[in-house]
Structures are given as structure tokens and as C-alpha cells.
Amino acid sequence: MNDSFQKYYRAMQLELKLQAKAKSTVDNYLRALRRVNDLIASPLDQLKEEELKLYFSELVDTYSWSTVKMDRCALSFFYQYVLKREWKWLEIVRIPRVKSLPDILSQDETLLILSHLEKARYRTCLTAIYSMGLRISEGVRIQTGDICKDRMRLHVRNSKGYKDRLVPLPQVTYQMLRDYWVMHRNPLLLFPRYAGKSRSNSKTTLHMDKGGVQSAFKAALADSGLAKQVSVHSLRHSYATHLVEAGVEAGVNLRVIQEILGHSSPATTAIYSHLSKPVIQDSDGMINKLMQRLGALR
Template identity: 45%
Template sequence: MNANEHARFQALHQRYLTELTLRGKSPKTIDLYTRCLRQVCDYFETCPDQLSTDQLQQYFMHLVEHRSWSLVKIARNALQSFYQYVLGKPWEYVPIVKAPKVQTLQDVLSLKEVERLISRTRKLSYQVYFLTTYSLGLRLSESLNLTIADVDSHLMRVHVRCGKGKKDRFVPLPLMTLKALRRYWATHRHPDLLFPGWHPREWPSVSPPPASPG
């Protein structure tokens, strides 16, 4: 791109960034979408508002051949939102990207495999973390974000906050997991987090006496 095109791209990029932010998109989504916009511009060395249908077909053919279907879908969504939010144009190129319908089953560890994983882990923190993640059916980040207040030992459930789709949910709490969490928490007695050593938040310098999970 020449100097004028580069300046126009920067202006469009900033407008797109502003629109995504105002529409409540997460920082991760904003980063992915704006990166996809920059990549298609770099591919053709032109501004996105100058792309033709043939160019978009060529670009997505390149993605289909060399990238994962998940990335193809992200690029499609990024360009679609750019056309709608910034250019004020309807997206007319969705049919050029059609992911194959493949149904797969996720690999699930058997009970013996989980027992072997935990038994071969020496540190108590890892043992309790793996047990919590598996027994509650959580994602890794969801386990790390658990707090003492999320554990309800009376109703025997755990409040999982901001999961997939930024949605909260409750999951059953096995008695074995509750006992393990209490045993591990007694080793660090953090006033808020269940797994403080792995969490980016800092410990508070001054805090009231902590309460045990549940």
C-alpha cells in the first residue's frame, strides 16, 4: 500500500476497533477480528473497502487450503462485521465459505486414566486442580478462576462464572472434591481464590480473616 492507502487503512482500522469495543466484544475477539482484517489487507496490499468478490474468493480459497476451518470462520465473521459496522454494507460473500459438516466426539479420559494422572502428580495443588477440573467438568481457566464464595457446601454445587459465551452456570459438587478443596485451601488460606498460585491476580496486602470453602 502507498502512503495514502496506508493512512486510509489506519483510519478504517481505528473505526473498526472502536465499533467492536462499543458493541461489547471481548478483548480476545477484538484482537482476532482486527488481526484478520490486517491479514487480508496484507495479502492483497490494498485497503479492505477496495476488495472485490473475486479477491475475497481467492483469499478464502487460500485460507481453506492452508488454514483450519476455525480460522476460516473467524476471518469470515471478521470481514462480515467490518462490512456491516464500518462500511455500512450488507455482507454478500458468506456462501463462498462453507465449512464441512464433520461430527466428532471429544476424547474423554476414563476414570482409571484420571486416577493414574492424579496419582502420578506429586504436588497437592496439581492433584486437587486436576480432580476439580475433571469432577466438575470445567475448562482449565474456569477452575483457576474459582473463588471460595463460588463453593456452596450446603447445596453441594459450584457457581462457575463467565464460562463459554460469558455465561454463568451451576455444577454439582461431589463430596470428594469438596474435601480435597478444603484440604488444599488449608495449605495456603488465601482469602479469596482456591488456586492462588496460578492466578494472575495479586494477593491483597491487607485482608480480613479468610473463611474456608463452603
């Protein structure tokens, strides 16, 4: 890195921190800044329109549209907060609006995949992710203090957008979590990082690695024989769809489901009404009924 780039790189880091950007956004924006610096000869504060056109043209040929969009957003942030200039080249590259629907697993398919998870830590974690509609980062970080047994709720803390939410905790999931916790008795974490058979998992303050959970899901999917392009996050999409389907019969409205999923916009939740078959405020009873079959995994 030359001195000029190091100066702007550090300034970008500072502004991203001050603007409270998520760690993933910080990493992506800084990666984009390095990429621009590597591929364009002009200094970052002297970028020309023609150079940016060529840069984005190569980016479109090499990377996905999500990466192209990320680099455009990163440069816009750099101009606005670091250079204190107006970003004038918004239309250099136009990102296509793709309205794709997520891949969904049926309840039978979900149960089939979960039943192929041999290790208790992965089976319990992925069952919790599905049965409460969690993101993978939310699932691996569950702490003992997040569980409210009296109200049968899980307190999801500091999630996407730095928001907390309370989600219904199905009885069968609570029992699975408790059974697994008894195996390690870590006072802080439900899913402590595995320390190996010869070392104790009861004292670590590190939670389970997301990569291990993703690999376990991928292996279980292969063992299940299902030919679907799905991931751990598909469990959250599937939960939302199944909830909408069950909610239509039970009378639970989409606003309740929006709160459970932690969506900022009702439009995000409404996507699942397009994926479900054609919502009473008794959402707890509906969710417990929906998740009863998971008891076979214990």
C-alpha cells in the same frame, strides 16, 4: 500500519466492544483483519470479489478450516458494523460441516492421569475441573466466595456467554479444595498464581495461569503411558459422558445435565449420549458416588 488501516482497526475494536464480544473473539477478529490487510493490496473498504477468492484459496491451503471460518466471520462483522454494508460474498468459501466426536477418557484413564500430577496445585485444579465439568478458564478462576458449603454447590461466574451457573460440588472435591487452600490461605482465590517458595502466595490477586495447567496435564498424560490425543478440555467431555452413563442408571435426565454443564442447547448435551453406554432427580448422590474414587488422590 497505514492511516487508513489504523482507522478501520480502531473502528473494529470499538464495534467489537459495543457488541460485547468475548476477548477471544475480539483477538481472532482483529488478527483476521490484520491478515487481510497484509495479504490483499486493495484498501479494506475496496476489496474485490476476485481478491477475496484468492485470499481464501491461500487460507484453505495454509490454515485449518476453523481459521478460514473465523476470517469469514470477521469480514462479515467488519462489513456489517464498520463499513455499514451488506456482506455479499457469503458463498466465496463454503465451510464443510464436520460432525466429529470429542475424545473421551474412561474413569480409570482419568484417575490414572490425575494420579501422575505431582504438584498439589495442578492435581487439585485438574481434579476440580474434571469432577465438576468445568472449562479450564472456570477452574483456574475459582474464588473462595464461589463455594457454598451448605448446599455443596460451586457458583461458576461470568462463564461462556456471560452466564452464571451452579454446579454440584462433590464432597471429595470440596475436601481437596479445602486442603489445598489451607496451604496458601489466599482470602480471594482457590488457585492463586504461584509466587515462588521465597514469596507469599496469600496476597496475590492473580489466578493460576492456564498455560501451566495445560503443560502439567500434558506431562501427566505422557507419564501415564496413555496413547490418546486428549487435552484439559477432554476432562470436561469425559465428565459429561460419565455423568450421562451414571444418569441412565440413576434416572437423571439430560436437561439436568445440560444445566450442570451450562449448555445453551440440549443438542450439545445430547452428543454425550452417543459417547456413553446406555437420568431421578438425585443428581447430587449420583455425582458423589461417581467421584468417590478421587479420594485416592488426596
